[in-house]
Amino acid sequence: MRQTCLNTIYELAKKNKKIIFIGSDLGPGVLDSFKKKYPDRFFMEGVAEQSIIGLAAGMAFENFRPYVNTIATFITRRCYEQVIIDLCLHNLPVTLIGNGGGLVYAPLGPTHQAIEDISIMRSIPNLTIISPSDAHEMKNLMLDSVNLKGPLYVRIARGGEEIITQKFKSKIGKAIKLKKAKDYYFITTGITNHIALEACKFLKKSENIDCGVAHFSTIKPLDKTFLSKIIINSKKIITVEENVKAGGFGSSILEFSSELSSTRKKADIKIMGLKDKFLEKYGTQRELLDYSGLSFKDLSKNMKNFILHSKI
Amino acid sequence: MMKKKVELTIKLDKRSLYLRSLVVECLFGGGRGHMGSAMSLIEILRVLYDNFLKYNPKKPKDKTRDRLILSKGHGCLALYALLADKKFFAKKILRSASKFNSILGGHPEYGKVPGVEASTGALGHGPAIGVGMAISAKLNKLNYKTFVIVGDGEINEGSFWESSMIASKHKLNNFHIIIDYNKIQSYGKTKEILDLEPLRFKLESFGYKVSEVNGHNVNHLKKYFTKIKKNRDKPIALICHTIKGKGFPFAENNPYWHHKNSFTEKEVKEINKFLEKK
Numbered sequence: 001m002r003q004t005c006l007n008t009i010y011e012l013a014k015k016n017k018k019i020i021f022i023g024s025d026l027g028p029g030v031l032d033s034f035k036k037k038y039p040d041r042f043f044m045e046g047v048a049e050q051s052i053i054g055l056a057a058g059m060a061f062e063n064f065r066p067y068v069n070t071i072a073t074f075i076t077r078r079c080y081e082q083v084i085i086d087l088c089l090h091n092l093p094v095t096l097i098g099n100g101g102g103l104v105y106a107p108l109g110p111t112h113q114a115i116e117d118i119s120i121m122r123s124i125p126n127l128t129i130i131s132p133s134d135a136h137e138m139k140n141l142m143l144d145s146v147n148l149k150g151p152l153y154v155r156i157a158r159g160g161e162e163i164i165t166q167k168f169k170s171k172i173g174k175a176i177k178l179k180k181a182k183d184y185y186f187i188t189t190g191i192t193n194h195i196a197l198e199a200c201k202f203l204k205k206s207e208n209i210d211c212g213v214a215h216f217s218t219i220k221p222l223d224k225t226f227l228s229k230i231i232i233n234s235k236k237i238i239t240v241e242e243n244v245k246a247g248g249f250g251s252s253i254l255e256f257s258s259e260l261s262s263t264r265k266k267a268d269i270k271i272m273g274l275k276d277k278f279l280e281k282y283g284t285q286r287e288l289l290d291y292s293g294l295s296f297k298d299l300s301k302n303m304k305n306f307i308l309h310s311k312i
Numbered sequence: 313m314m315k316k317k318v319e320l321t322i323k324l325d326k327r328s329l330y331l332r333s334l335v336v337e338c339l340f341g342g343g344r345g346h347m348g349s350a351m352s353l354i355e356i357l358r359v360l361y362d363n364f365l366k367y368n369p370k371k372p373k374d375k376t377r378d379r380l381i382l383s384k385g386h387g388c389l390a391l392y393a394l395l396a397d398k399k400f401f402a403k404k405i406l407r408s409a410s411k412f413n414s415i416l417g418g419h420p421e422y423g424k425v426p427g428v429e430a431s432t433g434a435l436g437h438g439p440a441i442g443v444g445m446a447i448s449a450k451l452n453k454l455n456y457k458t459f460v461i462v463g464d465g466e467i468n469e470g471s472f473w474e475s476s477m478i479a480s481k482h483k484l485n486n487f488h489i490i491i492d493y494n495k496i497q498s499y500g501k502t503k504e505i506l507d508l509e510p511l512r513f514k515l516e517s518f519g520y521k522v523s524e525v526n527g528h529n530v531n532h533l534k535k536y537f538t539k540i541k542k543n544r545d546k547p548i549a550l551i552c553h554t555i556k557g558k559g560f561p562f563a564e565n566n567p568y569w570h571h572k573n574s575f576t577e578k579e580v581k582e583i584n585k586f587l588e589k590k
Contacts, residue, residue, distance in 0.1 A: 089431050
């Protein structure tokens with residue numbers, strides 16, 4: 001997925017001379033082809049996230065479109081003020097690409113686990129946030145990124161995920177129904193749609209419950225037309241995210257639901273996400289997701305209980 | 313360390329006093345502002361806007377203009393005075409500073425104030441943005457220069473030194489850092505809060521071509537900006553030795569005048585009396 005993201009930037013750069021790539025001390029060989037073909041537009045700077053964001057802002061003021069890449073925790077936590085002021089206050093078209101969104105860097109520990117990036121980035125005005133679930137979706141969204149007038153944060157997953165969005169031509173700001181159902185939905189972002197689809201299969205097989213998956217590759221701005229239909233027309237919704245529940249994707253769904261007219265029938269909504277804690281375990285992303293109560297079995301159990309008892 | 317002692321006692325001429333009176337209009341109009349931080353900047357901005365910067369107030373975004381970022385955004389009243397004086401906006405707007413509908417806030421905002429290149433106020437942001445603009449000039453084959461004015465307390469921020477390394481790496485001879493070295497930050501003396509010395513040595517070791525000047529001496533500043541054109545491959549730093557609150561003896565070197573959020577009748581009288589007397 002990361003490779004697809006970077007390759008797409010290279011493809012875009014071939015057509016658009018204003019596209020610039022800025023890395024913060026990435027691994028050797030990253031985007032070598034870009035570097036060879038467009039050395040003037042390829043910048044590999046040091047471990048200086050704050051200044052790299054400012055540098056990108058300065059370039060965007062001069063009508064360039066910088067794509068900035070480093071590890072997700074570093075591009076969100078370390079330079080948060082620069083993202084807010086230099087990019088978002090000025091509403092400049094800079095794309096931030098965060099490697100290892102969520103628990104991808106499980107074995108590297110809490111310094112590298114982006115457990116709250118959705119929450120902190122979502123609260124910044126003017127910032128668009130996308131969290132693709134597979135390489136197909138990533139490619140479509142990155143192709144669309146050049147059309148944005150303001151800043152963008154791209155949350156990159158582990159890579160190698162099964163392609164499950166091939167029937168859709170994803171666009172920034174548009175949600176999709178990956179699996180249709182009548183009354184019950186998982187609303188997902190990032191790779192949690194994979195887990196939700198597994199849960200749907202399990203629920204059908206074990207409980208004969210039909211569940212759907214509504215997938216939001218764009219976390220902000222929400223596809224409100226799509227979302228209001230889901231909330232109004234279904235009965236139970238569980239949002240699923242690889243991020244702490246506080247202020248995350250699920251919170252944004254609840255915020256939106258609270259704005260819908262109180263006289264309308266609305267689905268009950270529950271949030272599933274990471275716990276309010278730093279994870280003390282290592283292992284793999286999947287192991288940490290399971291440990292955090294985000295396995296397909298956890299999703300299935302929660303949905304079943306939500307339907308049967310209206311509580312989790 | 314400074315190569316030679318810079319004499320700071322200098323009598324201000326009519327233009328410098330006039331520009332200070334414009335700052336006072338902002339201060340009294342809004343009833344607040346960073347007075348000390350603005351007064352140390354006046355001559356630096358005056359010489360740049362009067363004699364060296366390329367700009368067109370009618371086309372503030374002209375692509376050939378020189379870029380000036382006031383990274384120490386809290387000194388913005390001095391910038392507002394110059395921009396009004398150069399007709400980027402009407403002088404009468406100065407009196408609206410900090411009021412509800414004003415375009416002039418306590419820190420300068422891009423998009424609101426014509427001539428302001430970037431919103432600043434949080435310290436240590438301007439240098440990196442300026443580096444991006446300076447690199448862009450080279451990519452776009454444009455001859456404009458980028459000037460970033462920082463405060464001395466501001467360069468406590470690590471981001472300043474990061475940006476300096478990047479400027480040096482890219483040999484940005486079109487990138488100018490100007491340090492308003494009035495030696496007093498919010499709480500007190502820079503020497504006591506976080507000593508910057510040996511500042512010249514530090515800047516040189518980060519790759520700058522460094523000069524020092526009396527930041528209130530208009531002739532020395534003019535001489536410096538005339539000479540500096542010859543540089544070839546290094547970013548350029550100018551340490552301006554200044555006096556916080558310069559021009560108002562009761563405010564000079566007095567941290568209590570770094571920022572004022574109200575003025576007593578006595579203070580208003582003192583300020584007016586001083587401006588009139590001159």
